[in-house]
Ligand SMILES: Nc1ncnc2c1ncn2[C@@H]1O[C@H](COP(=O)(O)OP(=O)(O)OP(=O)(O)O)[C@@H](O)[C@H]1O
């Protein structure tokens with residue numbers, strides 16, 4: 001391991017040992033940072049993330065104005081959020097959350113039902129179209145949302161004519177915004193596994209197209225699909241411009257609305273959103289992490305030989 | 308049933324050579340395969356120009372040829388991965404035109420590693436049986452037997468990335484064979500492996516194939532591999548088969564100059580043809596097979612048909628290389644042409660040394676001189 005270090009200048013076997021774990025010295029350009037370096041990096045990043053969160057928590061717990069430079073704290077604002085008395089005032093927020101979750105779900109569906117099969121199909125049957133597909137999927141990133149919206153407004157007068165003016169129709173617009181982000185992880189994953197060879201191998205073993213897809217291709221694309229879904233959700237939850245300009249009530253627009261009247265509640269919901277995103281990240285990370293695990297005790301059955 | 312299986316497996320451990328036929332009991336003999344005038348056009352490019360090939364049940368035919376000659380295309384046409392533009396392919400006498408890949412009942416091993424990365428070795432091998440709806444218990448047993456047949460009995464729980472290249476190709480072979488396919492198609496299965504593993508695995512493929520009696524097509528661009536492994540070798544060139552025959556036939560009676568130079572090492576030599584003999588450098592040699600019209604021709608003389616001696620044609624040693632059991636020396640003749648001579652390792656010509664060469668008088672292949 002030490003030999004492969006590009007910067008190991010001496011052949012003295014003791015030298016690399018002497019600097020192990022040290023952030024400075026010849027090993028500091030090694031491929032992987034040492035434990036201490038990793039800890040420091042993590043610490044700094046953690047602080048950067050923690051400061052605003054702590055500030056938000058602190059802010060949301062404030063009660064009244066500081067008296068003689070002393071601030072009183074309590075859970076009044078948190079309680080107020082769930083107080084039925086206020087349901088009218090905060091109703092718009094809860095409705096926004098419901099709408100946003102609906103938009104998330106439909107956008108994810110668009111990615112999984114439209115983008116994913118298209119990408120697999122192009123990869124298997126029309127590799128020549130790969131560049132074209134990539135180009136189309138990347139375009140939205142080059143156009144600012146505000147410009148897109150200008151185009152969307154007339155389109156949505158038609159959409160509203162067909163589907164009615166429901167918040168979930170925003171998914172069509174968001175589905176386009178999301179394309180570049182959803183495309184990348186799946187494309188990288190597709191490139192990394194040899195889809196064509198794997199599908200040809202499984203077909204030569206007697207698998208029909210459905211089996212090829214469900215038993216061979218999709219399991220190997222799990223990671224790409226999961227990151228794609230996560231990024232999609234993150235983008236949907238972060239998208240404000242389109243919802244606002246198309247006059248739909250989503251979590252984000254509601255948050256801005258409420259912030260004008262009650263900044264505490266806005267911060268509390270922002271906190272909830274953060275926690276939700278965090279839990280989602282961990283959950284999806286769990287699903288997609290690690291080496292492929294044997295399904296239903298593969299190796300175990302091996303050891304128990306039938307006699 | 309389970310009893311006979313486990314005893315077969317015990318036998319496997321003692322003498323691996325006996326078991327293949329027991330591990331995968333053949334439901335039927337290998338199938339006859341026939342290609343009739345098979346044409347394959349890719350957009351604006353004819354990859355196969357009317358290939359005819361009959362393979363007897365249980366036979367191993369190697370497709371040999373330079374890169375781009377259409378070997379893979381023949382194999383993919385046979386497997387159904389590529390539709391043919393014209394002609395007919397018959398397996399067991401039946402036209403397979405309407406059969407998609409997954410219905411042709413073939414086994415394939417690919418040049419690149421093609422194991423399913425998310426499955427263990429055992430799961431990989433079981434896949435084909437699963438597709439054929441074999442029940443779990445016999446599936447497992449047959450997979451274990453097949454894995455043992457390729458000598459990897461202890462690795463059933465591993466994933467592809469935990470295996471060496473040679474092991475991966477062994478698993479791929481087990482995976483292709485476990486379903487007892489009618490035909491086994493191997494597309495340069497050894498080309499990604501290093502020399503030693505290549506020879507080992509090639510011999511093992513031959514052993515297993517012989518024991519199972521499975522009709523096999525083995526694609527390779529390595530003539531040594533083709534000669535070593537096949538019952539018959541089909542030499543391909545520019546989308547068609549130039550000659551097909553046993554390894555000995557191809558080597559000793561090449562039908563064309565292409566075959567003569569592609570199979571084994573040959574020295575093309577300018578010669579004059581007269582009837583059934585050619586004259587080159589003052590020596591008269593008998594001619595192999597059908598010869599072109601009398602006149603100037605190119606004769607192909609094998610290095611082992613030339614000897615270093617104390618008299619004969621004067622030459623100068625250019626270089627000499629030690630090849631283990633023999634030595635190959637390149638000499639330059641008076642007219643500047645270069646010849647390879649194969650001789651005993653105990654003779655050690657040095658570069659620049661004047662020597663004499665002699666032709667052994669074995670029949671040689673000739674072709675019209677290409678100028
Ligand atoms: N999908 C394709 N589209 C167009 N032309 C192709 C395609 N596949 C192969 N060809 C052409 O058909 C010819 C035969 O290709 P093939 O792959 O059968 O060669 P090969 O003998 O297997 O060569 P190699 O030893 O390099 O694998 C080549 O000229 C190749 O360029």
Ligand SMILES: [Mg+2]
Pocket residue numbers: 378379380
């Ligand atoms: Mg090929």
